[in-house]
Amino acid sequence: MFTRKRSVLSLIVCFVMLFTLLTGCSQNAPAPTQPAAAEPEKVEPVTLVWSYWGDPWEIEINKKIAAKYEETHQNIKIEQQYAPWSSYFEKLETQWAGGTSPDVMFLTNVPSYAEKGVLADMGTLTKENNYNMDDYYPESLKLFQYEGKLYGVPRDNDTKVLFYNKKLFDDAKLPYPDKSLTWDSLITTASQLTKRDGTGRASQYGLAFDPNTWFLYIWMNNAQFLDDYDKPTKVLFEDPKAIEALQNMGDLINKHKCAPSYELIKDSSQISQMFMANQIAMVVGNHALIPSFIQTKDLSWDVAYLPTMNGNPKKNIMGGAGYTMSSMSRHPKEAYEFWAYVTGPEAQKMFVDSKLIVPANKAVLNSDEFLKQSYNAQVFVDETAEGQSYPTTSKFSQLWMTSNQYFEGIWTGEKRADAVVKEAMPELTKIITE
Incomplete structure (x- = not known):
């Protein structure tokens, strides 16, 4: 009887020792590691310079366009470089001579500047990014071509x-x-x-x-x-x-x-x-x-x-003035994306709201925003289709x-x-x- 009790007691002691040993090992063992949460990709802030001339109404619309773009591109700051027509081109020439340039530029007489090598080849960039060139009359693009290459697109047409x-x-x-x-x-x-x-x-x-x-x-x-x-x-x-x-x-x-x-x-x-x-x-x-x-x-x-x-x-x-991009831009990817926005339907419709332009973008030209007016806006659409480009010679x-x-x-x-x-x-x- 005594022997049986001692055997049972020994068995209990063994279980207690084993449990203690296992518990101690568990407490001393390092906690299993969890995979570290991936840090959000750091996006560097970028400042783009956008140059233009224009009347007060144009300045106000350009400010709205820049603000709208910044709302959806948190890392982009659009610095607007305004100058009156009388000094605008002289200022650009000075910047180019010093090796600097606005990233996106409102320009006329584009072939003469393309000849100097200060403008980016937008024909290549638009193809790489599937930009819809069908939105423009081929005749309207002549003012933005030089030696068979495209260097920009028009903002509007001077339709009479x-x-x-x-x-x-x-x-x-x-x-x-x-x-x-x-x-x-x-x-x-x-x-x-x-x-x-x-x-x-x-x-x-x-x-x-x-x-x-x-x-x-x-x-x-x-x-x-x-x-x-x-x-x-x-x-x-x-x-x-x-x-x-x-x-x-x-x-x-x-x-x-x-x-x-x-x-x-x-x-x-x-x-x-x-x-x-x-x-x-x-x-x-x-x-x-x-x-x-x-x-x-x-x-x-x-x-x-x-x-x-x-x-x-x-x-x-x-024909009309339009948007180009600098060949010297330090941020060509971001500059192109902003250029595409400025020339795209959303920005063009902001100008249409002003009732001051005939948009060069055919989709906007034929939109309800342009056509539904108190006057016969269809006349502008039809007359634009009959347009002949200004001479491109300097x-x-x-x-x-x-x-x-x-x-x-x-x-x-x-x-x-x-x-x-x-x-x-x-x-x-x-x-x-x-």
Whole structure:
């Protein structure tokens, strides 16, 4: 009996010792390690410089675009470099000479800067990133091409339309202009809408236009003024159709007397002021006139198509300033992403809200945001499709300014167009050939 009890007791002691041993080992053993939580990837802050010129309304919209982009790109800071037109390009030239540059730039005359090597090849970048180039008219991209490469895209188009004062048409019991308008019927209508007092002084004109857009009227008469708009070798003002178009413009002022004098229309702001004062019935102009017209009390207006001239195909202007990217950017990936946003639908629609531009992006141009207006916005869409690009040659600016000086004689009525062209040709030819 005693032996059995001792055996049981020994067994219990063994169990207690074993339990103690196991418990002690468990307490002294290191706790199993848990895998460390992955640290969030560190994103370095990036500052991008965006340069542009523009009116106060453009500055405000650009600020909104930058702020909107920063909201969804926490590591990106957009530093805006504004300069007025008068000093904008000089500032860029100074930066480039010093080896620095804004990352994204609003530019015009792009081929001349691409030639200097300061712009990134956007054709390659857009292909690599599947950017939708189908959103642009090929004609509108010509101003951003150099030696077969693309260096940017336009923000807007300088499309011209015919603004007309509905009240003045109603008072004269005349039908509003439509697609059937020709140059001859335009003259007839403008003459009917011109009023003069007993002294012969005009109190109301039928039509006004910007004489510095003479190239548009040459195109409307199915003529050209250079043999090649990229690398010209010859000036074509002596083409009878070009001379006729210039004379047609001068005749509106001096023969038909249905347009204001050159002194009144050489300042385009004067034209819009007279239209808003019900002193001009029709004005050839662009979309930038619309905000002022909308805000003018008791001004009833709409837009119509430009006339055709001598049965020739319709023509308009295609082109505008646009966005480029620096070849010197220290952050090319981030710079491209911002460039793509600025040129994309969301940013373009912010400009559309201002009613100041005809968007270059076709998807936005045909969107409800652009088309659903109190005026016939479809006219801008249709006229844009008929656009011809501004010349891409760097010599166009000098040719245009010199031509303007000579052509003043046509607008004042002092000389006929053929005589002015003959007088101007030696100097204009020199500009192109040297």
